[in-house]
Amino acid sequence: xxxxxxxxxxxxxxxxxxxxxxxxxxxxxxxxxxxxxxxxxxxxxxxxxxxxxxxxxxxxxxxxxxxxxxxxxxxxxxxxxxxxxxxxxxxxxxxxxxxxxxxxxxxxxxxxxxxxxxxxxxxxxxxxxxxxxxxxxxxxxxxxxxxxxxxxxxxxxxxxxxxxxxxxxxxxxxxxxxxxxxxxxxxxxxxxxxxxxxx
Amino acid sequence: xxxxxxxxxxxxxxxxxxxxxxxxxxxxxxxxxxxxxxxxxxxxxxxxxxxxxxxxxxxxxxxxxxxxxxxxxxxxxxxxxxxxxxxxxxxxxxxxxxxxxxxxxxxxxxxxxxxxxxxxxxxxxxxxxxxxxxxxxxxxxxxxxxxxxxxxxxxxxxxxxxxxxxxxxxxxxxxxxxxxxxxxxxxxxxxxxxxxxxxxxxxxxx
Numbered sequence: 502x503x504x505x506x507x508x509x510x511x512x513x514x515x516x517x518x519x520x521x522x523x524x525x526x527x528x529x530x531x532x533x534x535x536x537x538x539x540x541x542x543x544x545x546x547x548x549x550x551x552x553x554x555x556x557x558x559x560x561x562x563x564x565x566x567x568x569x570x571x572x573x574x575x576x577x578x579x580x581x582x583x584x585x586x587x588x589x590x591x592x593x594x595x596x597x598x599x600x601x602x603x604x605x606x607x608x609x610x611x612x613x614x615x616x617x618x619x620x621x622x623x624x625x626x627x628x629x630x631x632x633x634x635x636x637x638x639x640x641x642x643x644x645x646x647x648x649x650x651x652x653x654x655x656x657x658x659x660x661x662x663x664x665x666x667x668x669x670x671x672x673x674x675x676x677x678x679x680x681x682x683x684x685x686x687x688x689x690x691x692x693x694x695x696x697x698x699x700x
Numbered sequence: 701x702x703x704x705x706x707x708x709x710x711x712x713x714x715x716x717x718x719x720x721x722x723x724x725x726x727x728x729x730x731x732x733x734x735x736x737x738x739x740x741x742x743x744x745x746x747x748x749x750x751x752x753x754x755x756x757x758x759x760x761x762x763x764x765x766x767x768x769x770x771x772x773x774x775x776x777x778x779x780x781x782x783x784x785x786x787x788x789x790x791x792x793x794x795x796x797x798x799x800x801x802x803x804x805x806x807x808x809x810x811x812x813x814x815x816x817x818x819x820x821x822x823x824x825x826x827x828x829x830x831x832x833x834x835x836x837x838x839x840x841x842x843x844x845x846x847x848x849x850x851x852x853x854x855x856x857x858x859x860x861x862x863x864x865x866x867x868x869x870x871x872x873x874x875x876x877x878x879x880x881x882x883x884x885x886x887x888x889x890x891x892x893x894x895x896x897x898x899x900x901x902x903x904x905x906x
Binding site: 562575 | 741749752756837
């Protein structure tokens with residue numbers, strides 16, 4: 502077990518969004534404001550960690566032929582619980598994330614980690630994997646939403662930085678999401694190549 | 701699919717499908733048990749959160765009602781005619797006097813359904829509009845549905861010159877450029893509410 506390596510994998514070398522290219526849909530859709538990014542990132546991290554732990558615990562019970570169905574049931578259960586809890590105790594976040602919370606069920610990061618990691622690991626490494634991958638996802642959502650909110654609306658976490666007249670509204674639109682994500686992926690590739698070349 | 705690193709089935713790429721009833725029962729049973737446990741847990745969470753969610757929702761509707769038409773009490777009334785998209789109509793009363801009606805309607809914006817509350821006075825004029833729930837595009841549709849100063853431009857409009865239309869007609873509402881679909885959605889909701897309030901008022905003639 503190597504926490505440092507798992508953390509590095511989650512944040513950089515195996516970053517779920519920029520390297521594994523998972524969870525693109527939610528990444529593009531919700532990164533219009535920083536508060537959305539944080540809310541979605543933390544929700545996914547919590548659900549990912551919980552589902553990783555449970556799928557790891559159940560890994561000897563779940564028959565291979567129906568494993569995907571079992572994963573989906575476990576994930577959907579946790580998503581619905583988090584959705585209900587958010588609606589009851591954090592109505593503001595629940596409102597702004599809207600339909601994207603139920604959509605975490607089909608967020609491929611969670612299914613991918615269940616299939617490729619949790620189903621083959623002990624609960625503790627699976628939990629750490631969930632946290633690390635979730636943090637990697639949250640980090641990218643945070644960077645993307647900060648770029649898009651700042652340049653697209655002229656605000657940062659709701660606080661106005663410069664007048665709205667100078668903001669490039671295109672960055673808030675879906676097309677701006679693709680542009681930002683493309684640039685970040687390119688940057689990540691460049692950094693990784695540079696690090697490898699330096700060795 | 702390439703499964704080279706699985707020594708269990710070297711010849712076929714997939715393990716042969718087993719039709720042994722015991723095996724089928726076992727996988728069905730496991731799936732069923734997992735579903736049952738999940739359902740039980742969900743039931744427990746729902747039991748804890750439902751009262752809170754309902755209370756928050758009721759509070760929100762109440763806040764929207766007093767925003768669009770301030771009154772002491774709101775009495776739900778039943779329309780004689782069933783109108784589409786009308787969720788509820790309540791009579792707004794202060795000191796026994798009817799001030800008007802608050803109508804909760806659903807309407808279609810550019811990104812899906814919107815829940816709105818519209819206040820209408822006894823002369824069948826709009827006293828206020830509030831959007832309770834929407835999924836409009838941030839910074840585009842929200843320029844209409846989340847900007848109270850835009851919604852307040854509906855105040856005073858009526859059906860004396862026909863239905864409210866966006867950017868055209870005799871009963872014109874100037875939409876927000878770039879957010880025409882959202883503007884039209886809100887206008888449609890206001891139209892529905894005005895019709896419902898008219899029905900409510902004519903149904904109550906004593």
